[in-house]
Amino acid sequence: xxKAKINNIDIEVPEGTTILDAARKVQVKIPTLCKxxxxxxxxxxxxxxVKLKNSPKLPRACATPIENGMEITTHDSELFEVRKSxxxxxxxxxxxxxxxxxxxxxxxxxxxxxxxxxxxxxxxxFVRDIPIDNSNGSIVIDFRKCVKCGRxxxxxxxxxxxxxxxxxxRGINTRMAPAGDISLKDSPCVKCGQCSAHxxxxxxxxxxxxxxxxxxxxxxxxYCTVQIAPSVRVALGEAFGYPPGTNLTKKIYTAMRRxxxxxxxxxxxxxDLTIMEEASEFVERFAHGKGALPLIxxxxxxxxxxxxxxxxxxxxxxxxxxxxxQMLGVMAKTYFAExxxxxxxxxxxxxxxxxxxxxxxxxxxxxxxxxxxxxVDVALTTRELARMIKQSGVDFNELPDGEPDSILGEYTGxxxxxxxxxxxxxxxxxxxxxxxTGKNMPAFNVEAVRGMKGVKEAELEVAGHKIRVAVAHGxxxxxxxxxKVREAxxxxxxLPYHFIEVMAxxxxxxxxxxxxxxxxxxxRMKRAKGLYNxxxxxxxxxxxxxxxxxxxxxxxxxxxxSGKAHDLLHTHYKARPIYQR
Amino acid sequence: MxxxxxxxxxxxxxxxxxxxxxxxxxxxxxxxxxxILHAIQNQHGYVPREVAMELSREVGVTLGRIYEVLTFYxxxxxxxxxxxxxxxxxxxxxxLKGAPALxxxxxxxxxxxxxxxxxxxxxxxxxxxxxxxCGMAPAMTxxxxxxxxxxxxxxxxxxxxxxxx
Ligand code: SF4
Ligand code: SF4
Ligand code: FES
Numbered sequence: 105x106x107k108a109k110i111n112n113i114d115i116e117v118p119e120g121t122t123i124l125d126a127a128r129k130v131q132v133k134i135p136t137l138c139k140x141x142x143x144x145x146x147x148x149x150x151x152x153x154v155k156l157k158n159s160p161k162l163p164r165a166c167a168t169p170i171e172n173g174m175e176i177t178t179h180d181s182e183l184f185e186v187r188k189s190x191x192x193x194x195x196x197x198x199x200x201x202x203x204x205x206x207x208x209x210x211x212x213x214x215x216x217x218x219x220x221x222x223x224x225x226x227x228x229x230f231v232r233d234i235p236i237d238n239s240n241g242s243i244v245i246d247f248r249k250c251v252k253c254g255r256x257x258x259x260x261x262x263x264x265x266x267x268x269x270x271x272x273x274r275g276i277n278t279r280m281a282p283a284g285d286i287s288l289k290d291s292p293c294v295k296c297g298q299c300s301a302h303x304x305x306x307x308x309x310x311x312x313x314x315x316x317x318x319x320x321x322x323x324x325x326x327y328c329t330v331q332i333a334p335s336v337r338v339a340l341g342e343a344f345g346y347p348p349g350t351n352l353t354k355k356i357y358t359a360m361r362r363x364x365x366x367x368x369x370x371x372x373x374x375x376d377l378t379i380m381e382e383a384s385e386f387v388e389r390f391a392h393g394k395g396a397l398p399l400i401x402x403x404x405x406x407x408x409x410x411x412x413x414x415x416x417x418x419x420x421x422x423x424x425x426x427x428x429x430q431m432l433g434v435m436a437k438t439y440f441a442e443x444x445x446x447x448x449x450x451x452x453x454x455x456x457x458x459x460x461x462x463x464x465x466x467x468x469x470x471x472x473x474x475x476x477x478x479x480v481d482v483a484l485t486t487r488e489l490a491r492m493i494k495q496s497g498v499d500f501n502e503l504p505d506g507e508p509d510s511i512l513g514e515y516t517g518x519x520x521x522x523x524x525x526x527x528x529x530x531x532x533x534x535x536x537x538x539x540x541t542g543k544n545m546p547a548f549n550v551e552a553v554r555g556m557k558g559v560k561e562a563e564l565e566v567a568g569h570k571i572r573v574a575v576a577h578g579x580x581x582x583x584x585x586x587x588k589v590r591e592a593x594x595x596x597x598x599l600p601y602h603f604i605e606v607m608a609x610x611x612x613x614x615x616x617x618x619x620x621x622x623x624x625x626x627x628r629m630k631r632a633k634g635l636y637n638x639x640x641x642x643x644x645x646x647x648x649x650x651x652x653x654x655x656x657x658x659x660x661x662x663x664x665x666s667g668k669a670h671d672l673l674h675t676h677y678k679a680r681p682i683y684q685r
Numbered sequence: 686m687x688x689x690x691x692x693x694x695x696x697x698x699x700x701x702x703x704x705x706x707x708x709x710x711x712x713x714x715x716x717x718x719x720x721i722l723h724a725i726q727n728q729h730g731y732v733p734r735e736v737a738m739e740l741s742r743e744v745g746v747t748l749g750r751i752y753e754v755l756t757f758y759x760x761x762x763x764x765x766x767x768x769x770x771x772x773x774x775x776x777x778x779x780x781l782k783g784a785p786a787l788x789x790x791x792x793x794x795x796x797x798x799x800x801x802x803x804x805x806x807x808x809x810x811x812x813x814x815x816x817x818x819c820g821m822a823p824a825m826t827x828x829x830x831x832x833x834x835x836x837x838x839x840x841x842x843x844x845x846x847x848x849x850x
Contacts, residue, residue: 267747272756284737284752292747683738683748 108174115170123154123165127178134178135187135216137194138253139166140302141624142263142610146254150190151216154178162186188220196227198305199248205306206244210621212304213251237282239289241311242460243300243617249307250280256299256308263610265580266410268293280307283683290684292413294579296406296608297460297485297617310460310485310618314492317454317482321364326452329367329440330360331432331512334375335458335523335613336486338634342620343490344500348627349634358506362498367440370508371455372515374432375522375531376647377656378403381425381673382528383535383647384664390571390602391540396420398574398589398601401528403427405465406608406617408677410579415586416679421604424674428522429455429462430472433479434672435512439660443511448477455483458523458616461608471675485618514652517548517639524632525577525612526553526560529605533564533573534646541567548645554636556611556625559585561601573603578610692735703728704739718746718754722761731762767802767809769828769847776815778822783837787823788812790837794844807848 105116110127117126122145127134138149145167153162157175165178177183195217202208234247252271257280260269268291272281282291300308320326332353341350353370360368382401389395400421402408411418426434433453441448455462462483466472472479484492493500508514518534521527530550537545552562553573558581564571574585588600609615611628614635639645647653661669692700707724711717721740725732732755741748755761773779773788792798795808802809818824821833827847835843 261747261749267749270749270753272752274757283747283749284734284755685734 106170106172108170108172108176110176111178112175117170120169123163123168123170123174123176124152126170127165127176132178134165135219136166137212137216137251137304138255140255140304141626142302143255143258144262146258148253149194149251151187153183153186155180155183184220188222191216191220191222192226194251195222196225196229197231198229198251199231200225200229201249205249206309206312207306211306232279234279237288238311239287240293240295240464242295242463243288243293243297243308244311245282245288245308246306247279247281249305251305251307252278252280253304254280255302255304256280259298259302260293263578263580264294264296264298264608265583266292266294266296269299286683286685292682294406294409294413294608295461295464296579298609299617300460301615301617301619301621301623310487311463312488312491313463313482313484314488314495317484317492318495320452320454320481323452325450327367327446327450328365328452328454329369329436330363330365330454330456331369331371331374331429331436331480332356332360332456333371333429333458333462333523333613334520334527334635335616335619335631336456336489338523338631339458339614339619340486340490342622342627343487344493346501347630349630349632351634351638353638354505354507355500355503357508358503359493359498359500361506362503363492363496365454367436367444367509367512368506369432369436369440369512370515370519371428371432372519372522373508373512373650373652374428374435375519376516376650376653377431377435377673378425378428378522379518379528379531379535379647380653380657380664381669382423383532383539385423385425386532386536386603387539388665390536390569397599398604399423400603401532401605402675402677403522403528404461404607404609404613405468406459406461407579407582407606408468409461409464409680410582410608411606412677412680413682415582417590418586419677419679422677424676426471426673426675427465428519429457429465429483430479430675431673432512433472434474435656437475437477437479438672439656440512442660448475451477453478453480455480456486456489457483458486458613458619459483459609460485460617462618469675474672486616486620487618490620511652511656514650516647516650517642517645518647519650520635520638520642523613523635524554525607525610526550526555526575526605527612527635528607529553529573529575529603531647532603532605533566533571535648536571537566538646538648540569544646544649549640553605554632556628558610571603572599572601573605574601575605577607577612577615579606579608582606697735700736700739704736704743708740708743718744718751719758722751722755726761730766731764733765734763764800764802764809765806768807770809770811771825771827771847772811772813772816773825774814774816774818774823775812776819776822778815778819779824782822784823786837787825787835787840790840791844794840808844 113130134152136152147164147167152165154165155177237245257269282288337353341352386399402423437448518531553575560575576582576585614631615628707721711720797803797810799812824833
């Protein structure tokens with residue numbers, strides 16, 4: 105343990121703790137811009153400088169481990185002035201466009217400028233003129249607003265191992281750019297949006313499609329329907345002052361109707377549907393030897409894009425079941441349309457997702473038009489929905505609870521936990537167990553696959569069979585799991601896993617690239633807890649026990665993996681080049 | 686700023702062979718990425734994107750990392766060099782004496798960007814910091830020859846002379 109003083113307060117912290125973290129422990133907040141809790145310090149901005157007794161240096165608190173006997177001052181008038189000058193310098197290279205910026209009100213740089221009472225431009229502004237990159241439809245980069253903190257690059261290279269972004273040149277000319285100065289569309293980018301979730305400014309934001317949705321809602325010839333993804337319900341509240349993890353499902357239903365949607369569906373329902381198909385696929389492959397093992401989940405479009413680009417040797421292992429978003433879309437424009445006698449051409453399906461890659465998924469392959477139309481017309485992120493609600497004049501916090509539509513709305517605990525890392529695996533196990541044994545599991549919780557550990561492994565007993573599973577989140581964690589499989593295959597050894605779940609974003613969808621800002625592990629855990637709590641409280645906790653799921657198979661689809669299910673609910677994958685140029 | 690790539694399968698296999706050769710020359714040596722990039726630049730006069738991509742595949746280093754290195758060192762060029770090199774000085778003295786107007790004139794006459802090469806590969810334009818000829822400001826060098834007290838009107842003559850030389 106290290107003993108030191110911060111602002112004359114005695115502290116004792118483990119060795120290796122940075123001054124920044126030590127200060128947090130005694131309720132002292134040192135201002136930061138480049139440092140993010142998920143990431144190693146880049147020490148790029150210089151805002152977190154502090155004073156040490158008997159030393160002329162001003163070390164950066166985010167990157168300096170605290171030492172025994174240090175006497176640290178974090179705030180005095182001199183530090184204030186230096187920090188203010190640093191900020192003024194940063195602002196002098198930043199466009200003065202706050203009111204028209206996508207991060208207006210959520211920007212870390214703007215907050216700092218406000219806190220430091222910056223009231224004038226002291227230094228003549230110079231902003232390099234670089235055109236906006238909106239080439240990939242999911243995220244939009246405005247390089248002029250970049251403060252060169254390096255967060256997006258660290259996320260894209262180290263957490264996601266995609267390497268779509270990097271710094272080019274050096275010194276004052278340093279700039280962030282996709283893979284050697286090409287457009288994002290031509291780069292390896294998998295659209296996960298983690299860069300946008302970590303950027304402190306408006307330099308990287310989601311592609312805002314709220315205007316498109318408003319237009320559709322105002323169009324009398326359209327029948328607008330909506331679906332809400334599992335993880336949205338426990339994160340949206342943050343934009344309205346609720347504690348992270350508060351489950352607002354029923355308020356969101358009401359808000360959707362107030363916005364003008366004629367039918368409100370729940371992606372949790374189609375998560376149950378995905379599980380029916382995917383668990384059946386697993387049983388086919390595991391018990392009947394039909395198809396490659398390990399089976400790998402495919403409901404995360406950033407992950408499928410990553411796999412198609414970097415690991416195409418695993419294409420045969422991918423579950424062909426579509427993601428819940430796409431399954432709901434196709435069911436809305438076929439089953440629901442038929443039942444309600446609505447012309448499917450008129451249905452305009454919007455999905456509310458925690459994710460920027462879901463925008464890309466809408467046109468991933470021709471199979472995303474299985475209904476004969478675009479199955480889902482627009483995907484909005486949680487952040488976009490929050491803005492729409494604010495624009496609509498609906499007083500969200502005071503709304504009464506509502507209900508979803510009676511078809512494509514009812515869900516189980518298994519559908520809910522889809523939103524957290526390990527949740528798809530746990531849901532699939534519950535149903536696969538039943539399909540193999542004919543009985544439900546004695547206890548549903550599969551604790552081994554829950555939590556924030558980067559790779560989780562478990563061995564489960566099902567009717568005398570041992571099923572080995574792995575769960576990875578954060579794309580950089582995938583390699584390890586896939587390499588184990590490759591090595592075993594090469595050596596002709598038994599497979600290390602039978603079933604693998606991957607979600608691109610750390611924490612899974614609850615930590616998605618389109619979720620409210622400020623996501624770190626603490627927030628991820630709170631949001632995940634919101635989902636697991638709901639699951640724990642539900643009467644029905646297995647997808648195959650969902651009465652509406654039973655009905656949709658009886659009425660419409662036949663059996664899981666039937667011809668009709670294949671036509672509507674399944675897709676395929678193909679190798680894609682990593683770089684378009 | 687890389688050139689667009691329409692390369693034939695033949696060229697592709699040539700690039701493969703060439704990169705494999707460079708890589709095998711430097712196998713196992715520390716810091717070999719830079720040495721390989723040097724070898725590539727020596728061969729082509731710059732590092733073509735297609736070659737950098739092949740190198741990325743061959744050595745398993747991402748293209749993003751390769752470009753971090755390529756753009757960090759001024760030595761490496763990403764565009765083909767021109768037959769003739771024009772460097773306009775933008776040191777303080779030249780700046781004050783009107784270098785920006787010279788740069789604009791060269792850019793518009795040759796239709797070339799700073800650091801770029803004309804479409805016919807005849808001219809390459811660089812903007813450089815003080816070349817030590819402040820007494821002759823504004824100054825520029827053309828293929829190593831220094832021209833002093835240059836006025837925008839002089840540019841077309843300088844270009845014509847260089848072409849015919
Ligand atoms: S969206 Fe994801 S893959 Fe694309 S640049 Fe951002 S972090 Fe990298
Ligand atoms: S784009 Fe944003 S996250 Fe990336 S370096 Fe610039 S300011 Fe930082
Ligand atoms: S927060 Fe420490 S240098 Fe930026």
